[in-house]
Amino acid sequence: MTEPVLSVRNLQVEFASRRGTLRAVNGVSFDIAKGEVLGVVGESGAGKSVTGLSVIGLIDAPGRIAGGEIHLAGLRIDNLPPEEMRRVRGKRIGMIFQDPLTSLNPLYKVGDQIVETIRTHLNLSERAARRRAIDLLAEVGIPAPEKRIDGYPHEFSGGMRQRVVIALAICAEPELIIADEPTTALDVSVQAQIISLIKRLGRDHGTAVMLVTHDMGVIAETSDRVAVMYAGRVAEIGPVQDVVRNPLHPYAKGLMGAIPTLAGDDKRLVQIPGSMPRLSAIPRGCSFNPRCAFAFDRCRVERPEPMEHGAQSVACHLHDTAPAETAA
Amino acid sequence: MSEAVVPHTTEKRAAAAPGWFRRALDSDLFYSFRRSKITMIAAGVTLLFFLLAIFASVLSVQNPFDPAQLQLMNSRISPIWTADGQSPFLLGTDEQGRDVLSAILYGLRISLLVGVLGVVLSGAIGILLGLTAGYFGGAVDGLIMRIADVQLSFPAILIALLINGIAKSVFGNKLDEMSMLAVLVFAIGLSFWVQYARTVRGSVLVEKNKDYVAAAQLIGLPAPVIMLRHVLPNTTGPILVIATINLALAIITEATLSFLGSGMPDTMPSLGTLIRIGNGYLFAGEWWIVAFPGIALAALILSINLLGDWLRDALNPKLR
Amino acid sequence: MLAFTLRRAIQAIGVMIAVGIIAFSMFRFAGDPVNQMVGMDTSGAERAAIRKSLGLDDPVIVQFGRYVGDAARFKFGVSYQFRLPVTNLLMERMPATLELAICATIFAMISGILMGVYSALHRDSWLAHIFQAVSLIGISLPTFLIGILMIYLFSVTLGWLPSFGRGDVVHIGWWTTGLLTLSGLKALIMPSITLGLFQMTLIMRLVRAEMLEVLRTDYIRFARARGLTTRAIHFGHALRNTLVPVITVAGLQFGSVIAFAIITETVFQWPGMGLLFVQAVQNVDIPIMAAYLMMVSLIFVTINLVVDILYTIVDPRLRSTVGRAH
Numbered sequence: 001m002t003e004p005v006l007s008v009r010n011l012q013v014e015f016a017s018r019r020g021t022l023r024a025v026n027g028v029s030f031d032i033a034k035g036e037v038l039g040v041v042g043e044s045g046a047g048k049s050v051t052g053l054s055v056i057g058l059i060d061a062p063g064r065i066a067g068g069e070i071h072l073a074g075l076r077i078d079n080l081p082p083e084e085m086r087r088v089r090g091k092r093i094g095m096i097f098q099d100p101l102t103s104l105n106p107l108y109k110v111g112d113q114i115v116e117t118i119r120t121h122l123n124l125s126e127r128a129a130r131r132r133a134i135d136l137l138a139e140v141g142i143p144a145p146e147k148r149i150d151g152y153p154h155e156f157s158g159g160m161r162q163r164v165v166i167a168l169a170i171c172a173e174p175e176l177i178i179a180d181e182p183t184t185a186l187d188v189s190v191q192a193q194i195i196s197l198i199k200r201l202g203r204d205h206g207t208a209v210m211l212v213t214h215d216m217g218v219i220a221e222t223s224d225r226v227a228v229m230y231a232g233r234v235a236e237i238g239p240v241q242d243v244v245r246n247p248l249h250p251y252a253k254g255l256m257g258a259i260p261t262l263a264g265d266d267k268r269l270v271q272i273p274g275s276m277p278r279l280s281a282i283p284r285g286c287s288f289n290p291r292c293a294f295a296f297d298r299c300r301v302e303r304p305e306p307m308e309h310g311a312q313s314v315a316c317h318l319h320d321t322a323p324a325e326t327a328a
Numbered sequence: 329m330s331e332a333v334v335p336h337t338t339e340k341r342a343a344a345a346p347g348w349f350r351r352a353l354d355s356d357l358f359y360s361f362r363r364s365k366i367t368m369i370a371a372g373v374t375l376l377f378f379l380l381a382i383f384a385s386v387l388s389v390q391n392p393f394d395p396a397q398l399q400l401m402n403s404r405i406s407p408i409w410t411a412d413g414q415s416p417f418l419l420g421t422d423e424q425g426r427d428v429l430s431a432i433l434y435g436l437r438i439s440l441l442v443g444v445l446g447v448v449l450s451g452a453i454g455i456l457l458g459l460t461a462g463y464f465g466g467a468v469d470g471l472i473m474r475i476a477d478v479q480l481s482f483p484a485i486l487i488a489l490l491i492n493g494i495a496k497s498v499f500g501n502k503l504d505e506m507s508m509l510a511v512l513v514f515a516i517g518l519s520f521w522v523q524y525a526r527t528v529r530g531s532v533l534v535e536k537n538k539d540y541v542a543a544a545q546l547i548g549l550p551a552p553v554i555m556l557r558h559v560l561p562n563t564t565g566p567i568l569v570i571a572t573i574n575l576a577l578a579i580i581t582e583a584t585l586s587f588l589g590s591g592m593p594d595t596m597p598s599l600g601t602l603i604r605i606g607n608g609y610l611f612a613g614e615w616w617i618v619a620f621p622g623i624a625l626a627a628l629i630l631s632i633n634l635l636g637d638w639l640r641d642a643l644n645p646k647l648r
Numbered sequence: 649m650l651a652f653t654l655r656r657a658i659q660a661i662g663v664m665i666a667v668g669i670i671a672f673s674m675f676r677f678a679g680d681p682v683n684q685m686v687g688m689d690t691s692g693a694e695r696a697a698i699r700k701s702l703g704l705d706d707p708v709i710v711q712f713g714r715y716v717g718d719a720a721r722f723k724f725g726v727s728y729q730f731r732l733p734v735t736n737l738l739m740e741r742m743p744a745t746l747e748l749a750i751c752a753t754i755f756a757m758i759s760g761i762l763m764g765v766y767s768a769l770h771r772d773s774w775l776a777h778i779f780q781a782v783s784l785i786g787i788s789l790p791t792f793l794i795g796i797l798m799i800y801l802f803s804v805t806l807g808w809l810p811s812f813g814r815g816d817v818v819h820i821g822w823w824t825t826g827l828l829t830l831s832g833l834k835a836l837i838m839p840s841i842t843l844g845l846f847q848m849t850l851i852m853r854l855v856r857a858e859m860l861e862v863l864r865t866d867y868i869r870f871a872r873a874r875g876l877t878t879r880a881i882h883f884g885h886a887l888r889n890t891l892v893p894v895i896t897v898a899g900l901q902f903g904s905v906i907a908f909a910i911i912t913e914t915v916f917q918w919p920g921m922g923l924l925f926v927q928a929v930q931n932v933d934i935p936i937m938a939a940y941l942m943m944v945s946l947i948f949v950t951i952n953l954v955v956d957i958l959y960t961i962v963d964p965r966l967r968s969t970v971g972r973a974h
Contacts, residue, residue: 086877086878088875089874089875094873095870097866097869099866103867104870105871105885105889107892116876116880117874117876120874121875168874172875478663478666481948483904483907483908486907486910489929490674490929490937492929493929493932496932580790583792584911587790588792588914588930589926590929600790603792603796607796610796610800610804611811626785626790629789629790630788633784
């Protein structure tokens, strides 16, 4: 296997708060290869967005990366000086945020925002940058781009604005795109278009994509691999078919049971009882144990570490093949 | 993971104390109060000023407005730490031999009295109009809020001056001291009611459509009374903030009017009047006659403003 | 857009009519105008004659109509103290007030925006804390105290600047200006700063709050995610979005500046409309008070209207939607 585009190792992110330090991300590791789409799924507060923001270096005080390493194509980026990290953002990593309605500066023409970004990262003349901006708008599927380039964001619909946001994210041909809930704020009818656009762009340019969402359906449709996050940790990670068809972690099982299928089999959607713990009250042992139907004594005391299981990796004592003594 | 949460020290200390006291100690309000030294100092200074005003007659060496107690030979004495200073005139005396410190204490009393009464009056007017506007809605609401809009775009000092001028015109130019005080309270009351009215009206509009109002009407309780019992507690916080900030504004307004010669007369001066009188001696080098009332006024307003700022931030976590 | 402007214009006229009623009521009902105009020894017959000549026996509605008609032609009657037409008195003093107000506003805008931007970007620096302290003092120190303090410092102690008046003025038509002479400029410094200090505080606080708000928005986060330079983000995106509401408020405040000039003009004996107004209040010169109220209201209402229209030009979102939304 060649070197992954993105490699995250044992990432820890902390937030200082009045009531103490909260650990939003606690020991997360994963890789994304060139051209691969990694879906990151979990409930809100599971640490998916924080993980994405750490990769692009936008964790603001009171938050901080407290441990671990992030490598972008071999270059360690979690401890880069701010100015060097700025050059990585937008150039080598593109980011797409959740709400296209608020992602664009309302007072600037969309063209000016694209040209500004292009000229920040590429050594192009105003004119060449504008031509490139028009090409980009065409590529993301905006009709009559040479006219729309002089429009203001409020003149675009939600879906069209998200296309502009995507054009902004890819305007310097980044190696990695982080898409943080890119379809959540959109109409259902537009969601599919945006998803297929991101997928197509990733394929055409060989870009690695980290797709953060709480929608398992979106992941199943787009991703090559999927990471299931729970309470700041990766519960399970593996190829998307394996995880969807044969989830190993009880939480992942519950999540997969919650995907509505078009086939319309009569099975009721499965619910996971209870809710994810608050960061200030994460239980001892496996953080999922109070909600887990299969929890046993060890789960309440010892935190499970990720274990390889074929192509999948799962952090659950149920799947600990080694005897308990040697594992401890 | 249990060590991820480090409890704050306030909690630990509070854990030992019982009941309501523990709740008070753990409240956000108290937390932010304890955290801000400046706020604590401001609270102390404000309290001190109120005490000084209340006990002015006990604390001062003379009643500065009783001509019998003034002696012309004591006039224009500089503060006690300067070469020409004389006991017991700590901050010196003015042209008529009035002790500056005593004048400040008595002036403080007038300033605070006008300020507090003005705030109470404007609060009463504002709450009443806000309740009326919110409850009746329609044309009444439209009229009251229109007036509020227009008035809000004019500075209070202009409105207060106008009311002052009209009062003088109606009652004649020479009002006695107590009537002048009443005119000032009235002018301030009419200048600062808008914010209360807006706040209360907003709260009434929120409560108006709630089920309990309909339920109360069904069992024959008068809706206004029921609403009042919900609206007023909901607006206590904002009204307290407005009142605190407005107290500072009211004191400034009164001082300004008095400084402009349209406020308290020389015979019963507030801090503003003292500053106007003292301003005349500035060029003669007798700085203390204007400086100390000025410092007193500035310190008073600054402390109240600091209290108001803290209260606003503490009661409105969104702004933090 | 046109409908919006028209609606605002009608509102403005409504406000002016309301102010006209107040001004007229002051003139007509607050004290007897005849008593104010004549001496104690004037006989009843003479009073009646004056009353008739002033039209005070006509029905109130007719009087009001006449008052509004006169006011629309800038005729506000005769001052009780000066025995001169109020309009002449006001026009003579208006240039002084306007020059002072404009200088104060420019001072307040420039220093307020600079200080606000700085304290938003460097929230915890010592200079930002000093600005915060200055702003608190700016709000807490009454204008007249600041004026007195400055006079004591720069006129009495240091002798650098004049303590009162406008200095030498140059006549340009009916306008008088102090901007063209050295003494006029020197005389402008302290009153402008005194008058502008409060607005400066306001603008600084507003800029700081708005900028912090803007820096938290998604589009700034996205701009950072796009790798734009800090400079481009702060002074391009953030500042521009901050200034839209700030300019609105600063514009709206101009009316207040003119009204607040009452205090500054009194402290510095600045021969403007405010000083005239204060003297009018002290001497119960109702025609001047009423006329001043009308003039200031007119300025207020005009500025409100202009700012509303300008706002739609600055913010592209409003340009196309305002017309439809209303």
